[in-house]
Amino acid sequence: MEALCAKCAGAIKGLCHALNDADHAKLSAAATSIRLPARSAVFREGDQARAVFTLVDGAAKLLRAMPDGRQQIIGFRFPGDLIGYTSRDRYPFDAELVADATVCRLDRVKLEEMSRGCSSMSHRLLELCAEDLAAAQDQLGAMAHRSAEGRVATFLLMLYASARRNGATGRPLSLPMTRTDIGDYLGLTIESVSRVFASLRRAGLLEEPSRGSLVLTNLPALEALAEADGAAA
Template identity: 75%
Template sequence: MDASGLMMPRAAVTAACGACAGASRGLCHGLEEADQAALFNAASSLRLPARSAVFREGDRANAVFTLKDGAAKLLRALPDGRQQIIGFRFPGDLIGYTARDRYPCDAELVSDATVCRVDRGRLESMSRHCAGLSHRLLELCAEDLAAAQDQLNAMAQKSAEGRVAAFLLMLREADRRNGGTGLDLSLPMTRADIGDYLGLTIESVSRVFAALRRGGLVKEPQRGRLRLADLPGLEALAGSDGAAAPLSGPGRPAHRSAA
């Protein structure tokens, strides 16, 4: 639909949303044409720079956002005033959908990004009259829960190597969900961000990445890009009980690095 409430031609919606990750795997995915057009009419697109906030913890939760491109990190305030990264979000992911009146965390961009904003009240009203949209919201909530479980799995690793390997496999799954190979990855977050998320120092994260490169498990062809060169080796490292360590060669542990 356009601003006057008239149904937009299918070609117009396709042109505006065809390349959006939200259409391929996000909120709009699988909706019928009329429902997708109605959601398009309710949304506004915003281009924001890296390090800007989509919303802050405690802000009134009056909108829901979909990442069309780029990446974001979710942060929660700790009792001592510091902030802890509790998650990363990627193209197609829904951000800010909560049952609370206020957002429970910050959402801050780690790269330049485009977000699609929908008023929360309007979205909830639409979902009550659209079974497809209601079902899609439930699916995305389930995906969010699975992401939280992935984080717990990564944090359960006893070694720094296992945590970083588990994190890289999480990035692989995010890339595959968006149609990528899962082998050549974007790495927009900093080493400090990764360490904060995994409960490691920046020195430990940098040391692990260096060891993974030496062992042939990963390559970094350019800044912000990562190639998973030995997937079985990373999977073995992520699934270890913590006794294993960075690899001196594919499939072979070398030494253990302290967190």
């Protein structure tokens, strides 16, 4: 686990961030590393919430069942993000991997016991919950009444900001989710997402050197597109 912890984004932005060496060692000793393939479930909606997970690498999408039987993507999670920490007895959504990933599994009871005896860990859990809530609110505000171009621009900037928080440069930027996933998350059709990506390429705002990655070549223009679209709304 020590080698894994040394390169884990959780130490940069996740649960392990700001813990002292002793508390970090206790957390690492209680954790189990699991390697899972793309499209597998970390957990399913309704499963008993017995564990909490940190993404070491890869990416996951969070899905919730709709009344008509469809599933709606309500968020994406990236390296360092905590998944499945809830006050409920059962998980309120699915967590499904969009790329091969390593997850760090912590028994929920053990985590809660450790947090009661560690003020820095307890504080960090509260911070992560607050950040998760703020991100959900930002998503609602960012996507409401925006055009397809504004939604995609905002989404790409969110990915870039997440990569930078994880210590990555964002060049190239990993894009493991499909156009269908992006459309589902943004409330757009796959045709609209593909059209906007093509338009941004022609305008010189991004490049796609290979499948699953892109380079944001004009951040100020993307930011202006997102801000102007939001102001117009």
